[in-house]
Amino acid sequence: MTSLLTLEGLTKAYPGVVANDDVSFEIAPGEVHALLGENGAGKSTLVKMIYGLVKPDKGKMTLNGAVFEPAEPRAARAAGVAMVFQHFSLFDALSVAENIALGMENPPKMGDLAARIREVSETYGLPLDPDKVVGDLSAGERQRVEIIRCLLQDPRLLIMDEPTSVLTPQEVEILFKTLRQLSAEGTAILYISHKLEEIRSLCDGATVLRLGKVVGRCNPREKSASELAEMMVGSALTPPSRASTDFGEVVLEVSNLSIPSPNPFGTSLKDVSLTLRAGEILGIGGVAGNGQDELLAALSGEALAPRGAVTLHGNDISQMGPTPRRHIAVLAAPEERLGHAAAPDMSLIENAFLTGADREDLHKNGFVKWPAARAFAEKIIEGFDVRTPGPHNAARSLSGGNLQKFVIGREVLQRPEVLVVNQPTWGVDASAAAAIRQSIIDLAQNGTAVIVISQDLDELMEISDNFAALNEGRLSRPRPAQGLSIEEIGLMMGGAHDMEVAHVEA
Amino acid sequence: MLRLEKRPTPSKTWSYATPVLAVVLTMIAGGILFAMLGKDPFLAIKTIFWDPLFNEQFASYSRPQLLVKSGPLILIAIGLSLGFRAGIWNIGAEGQYIIGAICGAAVGLAFYPMDAWFIFPLMVIAGALGGLLWAMIPALLKTHFRTNEILVSLLLVYVAEQLLASMALGALRNPEGGGFPGSRNLKQYEAASNPELIANSGMHWGIVAAFIAVIATYILLNRHILGFQIRLTGESPRAARFAGVNPTALILICMGTSGALAGLAGLFEVSGPAGQISIDFNQGYGFTAIIVAFLGRLNPIGILLAGLLMGLTYIGGDLAQFMLGLPASAIQAFQGMLLFFLLGVDVLTNFRIRFGKVEAA
Structure with a gap:
């Protein structure tokens, strides 16, 4: 079989870091090829070179036997390379067809385009109404918009960057059917992920990257998930451990909490109820945008809840803002690190003060005790292995993983009685993620009641005692995490969100 | 490229x-x-930046003018910088300056011709309150109806100017002025005047207030939790909310402080260098202070230096108009x-x- 795309010795260096070092591999027509690696392994840089967003320093690419040097994404698209990004670039207020037309060089008339969208969506089992407004679509449906946008170009190579992070297990199955059909028709797929089971079920070949270098090639079907993980991380990982699961009394109770979203395309919380006992870790799963941010805001005090909806030890705290809630040891760490959990241009000292002011006794008569704030920042940096030249550095100068360790550490060190974290390990490398998970487990072991909101089901299964899922602002009834099957979890997350596989007639 | x-x-x-x-x-x-x-460009630049301070012929007059012009600029800019740091844009300091002057002068004139020590302090309070209340209009409209404070505060400048004209021609007109517009001259009413404190220095109470404001703001921003909240809100409003900052209170505090300081500047001007309420009392200090605030990087010490520099261009500009005929x-x-x-x-x-x-x- 001749190869469709060949990479030879691709190298790309940025100041201070070699993102890709002598990377070579081949993809045959119709092959589903996995690009496997941790965050920061160089997967993104590599596909950006293929898609013409980044120019390699060294090395050669050939597509269909011809030299391939795309100067910009337009050139890559013209050569038959299409890409679905992890983060969608869609306008909420426009319809599906309008969004797709915006991404085209020469968009046809709206009527013709809508007909073509219907045609492609039916052929590939991706039902989608071209007239629907994107703001009303689920994450899975938005992804379909991006995929169909790509398919309209008849690509020979389709690059997919972490496509399943926004999907329920059932939606993943639908997506995989589509990808298999595309591959059967001869379209090659370059599939980027760190989810090993998916790669084992979908891909024909895999290239493993670590620190910018190719460290292994294999047929993922012949390897076990733990073998793949070892190739990816370079060493055996010790999964977080926890001893017993003895819960104390009920600490936090949320009953029939409904809050309308302040944002027109946000998700309103509808009738959310849960109880949380001391020492318990409640994992809350769900596809992004189903009310996670809103739930965190209601628990942190950024959004006030109706009276009686949130109680701590039976005392109503619904109407308390963030500062009084911190005072009674209800702490939170939001998902968005820069701009929500931390102020990007402020130093780590100031960011330590941001939530620690009260509980760490960092001010007196309204005056900030900067030396104490500095000591607190240093304690976080040391205790959570935050890599930074010093506490005077701005938050945005830290890498995502390091800032995340800082943000989690800042709350953990304040001895919370209730801790709510959203996406604690998003974009964090495996060893840092393991450290963060372990610190959450240790906290629960010492009697803190913890809520972990995450889109990473493996993470939730690893650390949660009980599991519940958010779906369109509703929270499912929490169930013990042990023994839950992936299908059950998927159904709690809303199943396929009313998306069905189109009936393929051909 | x-x-x-x-x-x-x-x-x-x-x-x-x-x-x-x-x-x-x-x-x-x-x-x-x-x-x-x-x-001649070199002569013009020299006339603006050098002559007011060092030319033998003009310096004795110009040097005291430096403090007189810079004082109100610094006082107003310090107030504005608090709001600007938090992303709250009070563009109407000129209006608050006028209202402060009117309120302060009105209190002083109400006591005429009584002589008592408390008149001037009362005027100071009235001036600050006048500016504060004028700034509360855009602030409350913003917090309650989400109006844009830039537009509202700016348009209120023109309202204040009309009010000033009406006062100069009506309620505050000097009854012994022979029908000319303008109030009594406060310089000639000792209990209500803001005199030069050291002869030929230009130093008056307004300059003292400006220096106090610089120091207080420096401490506020660097040491006080309110200053931290102001900076945090400007950097990242969402993080500020997460930290527990009340955005409504912050808008009221920042707008109120900048209004009060602008009002004070107006009061010290009307009772000192200007002397009276007149139709053309305001000279654009409130707008120039915006430049001063940014030129000083919204930093109190920077504003002090920027205010002096801007004051210099005012005096030098006058000199260049007079000497070189520059428009x-x-x-x-x-x-x-x-x-x-x-x-x-x-x-x-x-x-x-x-x-x-x-x-x-």
């Missing part, structure tokens, strides 16, 4: 160097402007350039310039 690259942390060096660079660029561009008007509008354009260049070179603080091809990271 030129391109900009975001710095990992804002450059300390450039944040100090950009105001100086902006001043230099303004001198160059201003020089070109003056040359195009047919004047007043050319001087205003010159002052405007300063802000323009400052905002332009400001990009260097957060970005560095690279030569080379564009490439996405």
Whole structure:
């Protein structure tokens, strides 16, 4: 079989870091090829070179036997390379067809385009109404918009960057059917992920990257998930451990909490109820945008809840803002690190003060005790292995993983009685993620009641005692995490969100 | 090809160097402007920046004027800088300045011709309150109806100007003034006047207030939790909310403080250098203070220096009009350039310039 795309010795260096070092591999027509690696392994840089967003320093690419040097994404698209990004670039207020037309060089008339969208969506089992407004679509449906946008170009190579992070297990199955059909028709797929089971079920070949270098090639079907993980991380990982699961009394109770979203395309919380006992870790799963941010805001005090909806030890705290809630040891760490959990241009000292002011006794008569704030920042940096030249550095100068360790550490060190974290390990490398998970487990072991909101089901299964899922602002009834099957979890997350596989007639 | 690259942390060096660079660029561009008007650019620049302080003929008059002109600019700019730091844009300091002057003068004139020690302190309070209340109009409209404080505060300047004219012609007109517009001269009413404290220095209570404001604001921003909240809100409103900052209270505090300081500046001006409420009492200090605030990087010490520099261009500008016949509008354009260049070179603080091809990271 001749190869469709060949990479030879691709190298790309940025100041201070070699993102890709002598990377070579081949993809045959119709092959589903996995690009496997941790965050920061160089997967993104590599596909950006293929898609013409980044120019390699060294090395050669050939597509269909011809030299391939795309100067910009337009050139890559013209050569038959299409890409679905992890983060969608869609306008909420426009319809599906309008969004797709915006991404085209020469968009046809709206009527013709809508007909073509219907045609492609039916052929590939991706039902989608071209007239629907994107703001009303689920994450899975938005992804379909991006995929169909790509398919309209008849690509020979389709690059997919972490496509399943926004999907329920059932939606993943639908997506995989589509990808298999595309591959059967001869379209090659370059599939980027760190989810090993998916790669084992979908891909024909895999290239493993670590620190910018190719460290292994294999047929993922012949390897076990733990073998793949070892190739990816370079060493055996010790999964977080926890001893017993003895819960104390009920600490936090949320009953029939409904809050309308302040944002027109946000998700309103509808009738959310849960109880949380001391020492318990409640994992809350769900596809992004189903009310996670809103739930965190209601628990942190950024959004006030109706009276009686949130109680701590039976005392109503619904109407308390963030500062009084911190005072009674209800702490939170939001998902968005820069701009929500931390102020990007402020130093780590100031960011330590941001939530620690009260509980760490960092001010007196309204005056900030900067030396104490500095000591607190240093304690976080040391205790959570935050890599930074010093506490005077701005938050945005830290890498995502390091800032995340800082943000989690800042709350953990304040001895919370209730801790709510959203996406604690998003974009964090495996060893840092393991450290963060372990610190959450240790906290629960010492009697803190913890809520972990995450889109990473493996993470939730690893650390949660009980599991519940958010779906369109509703929270499912929490169930013990042990023994839950992936299908059950998927159904709690809303199943396929009313998306069905189109009936393929051909 | 030129391109900009975001710095990992804002450059300390450039944040100090950009105001100086902006001043230099303004001198160059201003020089070109003056040359195009047919004047000797070097002589014009020298007349504006050098002569008011060091020319034997003018300095004895001009030097005290430096404090007189800079005082209100600094006082107003300090107040504005608090709001600007938090992303709250009070553009109407000119109006608050006028209302402060009217309220303060009205209190003083109400006691005429009584002589008592408490009159001037009462006027000070009335001036601050007047400015504060005038600033509360855009602040409350913003917090309750989400109106844009930029527009409301700006338009209230024109309302205040009409009010000023009405006062000069009506309620506050000097009954012994022979029908001419304008109030009694407070300089001639000792209990209500704001005299020069040290002869030939230009120093009056307004300058003292400006220095106190500089020091207090420096402490507030660097040491106090309210200052931290102001900076945090400007940096990242969402993080501020997460930290527990009440945005409504912060808007009221920032608008109120800037209004009160502008009102104080107006009171000290009307009871001191200006002496009376007249139709053309306001000289644009409230607008120029916006330039001063930014030229000083919203930093109290920076504002102090920027206020002195801007005061100098005022005096030097007058001198250049008088000596070289430069039109007043050319001087205003010159002052405007300063802000323009400052905002332009400001990009260097957060970005560095690279030569080379564009490439996405």
